Amino acid sequence: MNFYFNEFEKRKPPQPTPHSLPRELLYQYLATCNIFLGLWYLIWRWGFALNYEAMWFSFPLAFAESCAFIGTILFTFNLWKTKDEPKQNPPKTINECITEPMEDRPLSVDILFPSFDEEPELVELSIKDALKVTYPHEIEIRIFILDDGKRPEMAALAKKMQVEYITRDSNIGYKAGNLRNALEQTYGDFIVICDADTRPFPSILENTLGYFKNPDVAWVQTPQWFFDLPAGERLPLWLKKRLGTPVGWLGSVIERFYGPVTLGRDPFANDPQMFYDIIQRRRNWANASFCCGAGSIHRREAVMEAALRSYSRQISKEHDAVEKQIRKLTKEKQVDSNISLNLRQEIIFDTEFTPYKFHVSEDIYTSLILHSDTERQWRSVQHPQVESKMLSPQDLQSWTVQRFKYSAGSIDIFMNDNPLTKKGMNLKQKLMYGASFWSNLSAIWNIIFLACPIVYFLTSIAPVSAYDTTFYMHFLPFVITAELAMMVGTWGVSGYQGKTNFLSFFPVNLRALWTVLRGRKISFPTTPKNRQKGRFLHLVIPQIAVLLLSLASMLFAWYAYSTQTFGDYSLGGLILNSFWAINNMMAMWGMIAAACWSPPSANMPSQIKVEELNYGIE
Known part of the structure; x- marks a missing residue:
């Protein structure tokens, strides 16, 4: 079948960023300075810089700044240091992976592919790659298609590929229920969990099973890598195609001064390298990297033991x-x-009895259960090397469904089974999990950050006592050290698009929060593997509104200031809020452009009609 991603098959995954102790120490120094400067700024902000004549405006901004600062502290703790688990040679027998020796034998591994409505041709590609998995010692590898769609064509595929086929009568528990049903019918010492589109590399077992020589390691998560991300077009070629050769030459001039500029590359900020190579990898030192599903390897004993205790x-x-x-x-x-x-x-x-928790975010929920097991103190490992490839959401609707599911699931866990109050986890682990859940509440204060410059432009009322020298002496050192610390802490991995999407994500995040607060049930929609046909401007109406309001109000304020026809603006306030508004508009524009993005039609032979988006709510 002519899939759109065929042209990307020869792409190679990125290598893990090399650890640098001097850079890590520099980050720790800058981050510490930033925390103290942030405290200094907030103490001054609450004590001396509130605008008491406009507390309706000043108080919400100070509240938003305080909430964002808590997030900064948690993120700093997350990024504090890199401590990769030492890599070990792959074990030869089961006794190398357990505490109490038994009758020795080779390892057995089950590779599971849960599926519901994915195309059999797509699953076939994943099975073909799984059949190529190698191991330097004798081992029993069994591959299973777990078909929740009960489709004859999937059963025929399993027979054709000579792999196992498991289905069930109902879809209770969705993916988690599908995995539980499989665990009841399999016996492998270790379980490799894949999505239907996960294409494991031959080295996945050889490079990961060595961690399980430590009998306390419960699971190993490998980085997810989306090999189908759009490559984009360099600015000169983009301009030449649309506006002719002379304008294309102008693009070359711009690149000579600015450096390479690529348009249309990963419009949805799907590249997960920041998450896996920076955030997850740096949780190893606190034993707090959590399971993300596809590409993870689990010790069956750990999953079953923790599940039994949780069940009891x-x-x-x-x-x-x-x-x-x-x-x-x-x-x-x-x-x-x-x-x-x-x-x-x-x-x-x-x-x-649910070895994998019946939840829309079953992966992180299972991680919580294992990390909080008071009897075994299970360990997790974030493996730095990419060991599989998979497909990314190819349109804004699919992207939105996926992000809503992740956000709502995390908020639901935070509200109903808060890890901060859970027994069995130490303080470091609680802070790491807290950082993940806190970030999903950010839409509350992000809305305030988006609205503040607009309010200032339209009213000339400042949210601080004055935009004077004292304000900048407190504000600028905090902001500058924050940017420097972020740049050094994430060195080698681009983070700008992720930061802007974090801001523009506010409508979906708010919808997720409101869904959980109302007690609505979150369903388990699968992310479509084909691009949904059409443009999706209806999904970015809030972002369009923020962009237009920011631009119009900024133009109005500068006009009013230059003509002295309205308000009492200060030049410093206008400059600061203009930079602020432009940053907000750039963030909104990224999401709006993603709604309009479409790949070259020649590369997209398979498209599906768009149905009205319901964000996966039942």
Whole structure:
């Protein structure tokens, strides 16, 4: 089949950024300076720089700055240092991976491909690559298609590829339920979890099973790499195609001064290198890198043990709650032992045993359960090397569905099973998980940051006591050291597009927060693997509104200042808020451009009609 990504098949994944101790020490110095300067700024901000004549404006901004600063502290802690788990030679037998020796034998590994509605031709590519996985020692590798779609064509594919096929009668628990059903019918010592489009490299087991020589390692997450990201066009060629050769020459002049400029490359900021190579990798030192699903390798013993303990705690919790209600109704001090026993058995009968938590974010939820296991203190490893390739969302609708699912799932866990109050995890782990969940609440203060320059331009009311020298003496050192620390801390990985998308993500993030607060159930939509046909401007109406309001209000304020026809603007306030508004507009423009982006039609033979987006809410 002529897939759009055929032309990208020969692409090579990026190498992990090399660790540099001098750069790490420089980052720690700059980040520490930034934290102290931030505290200095906020103490001054709350104590001396509030505009008491406009507290309706000044207080929300100070609140937003404080919330963002908490995020800065958590992010600094996350990026503090790199401590990769030492790589070990692949084990030869099972006894090298367990504490209590047993009858020795070669390892057994199950490679699982959960599927629901993906094209069989796409899954076939993944199976072909899985069949190429090698290992330097004797090993039993079994490959399974876990078909939740109950499709005859998938069963025929499994037979054709000579791999195992598992299906079930219902779709309870979606992917997590699909995995649980597979665990009941398989026996591998280790489980490789793939998505339907995950194409494992031959080296995935050879390079990762060595970590399991430490019997406390529960899972290893490998970086996800989207090999199909658009390559983009250099500015001179882009201008030449659309405006002719003379304007194309102008693009060459611009690049001579500015450096290479590429347009249309990864319009959705899908490149996960920042997340895996920086954020996840630097959680190794705190044993807090979490599972992200595809490309992860799990120790079966760990998943089952932690699940059994969690299951037991859940039964006991429900049993105690029901007995409490019975005692309250009967006024008895103790429930009859026979009634109590029957009640417990009924609860056990009604409660599902779920090795992988039935949740829209089952991967991070399972990580929480394992990291909080008080009896085993399971460890996780973020492996730095890419060991598989997969497909990225190819349109804004698919991207939005995926981001909504991630955000809502994380917020739901934060609200209903907060890791900060969970027993079994140490403070470092709680802070790392807290950083992930806190970032998903950022839309609350990001809206304030987007609105503030607009309010100032339209009213000339400042959110601070004055845009004077004292303000800049407190504000600029904090902002400059923050940018320097970020640049040094993420050296070698581009982060600008990710930062701007983080800001422009606010409508989806707010929708996710509101969904969780209302107690609405979040469904488990699969991310489409084909590009959805059409433009998606209806998804970026809030971003368009912010861009137009920012631009119009900025022009109005400068006109009013130059003609002295309205308000009481200060030049310093106008300059600062203009930079602020331009940054906001650039962030919004990235998302708007993504809504209009489409690849060359020749490369997109398979397209699907767009249905109205529901963000995966039931």
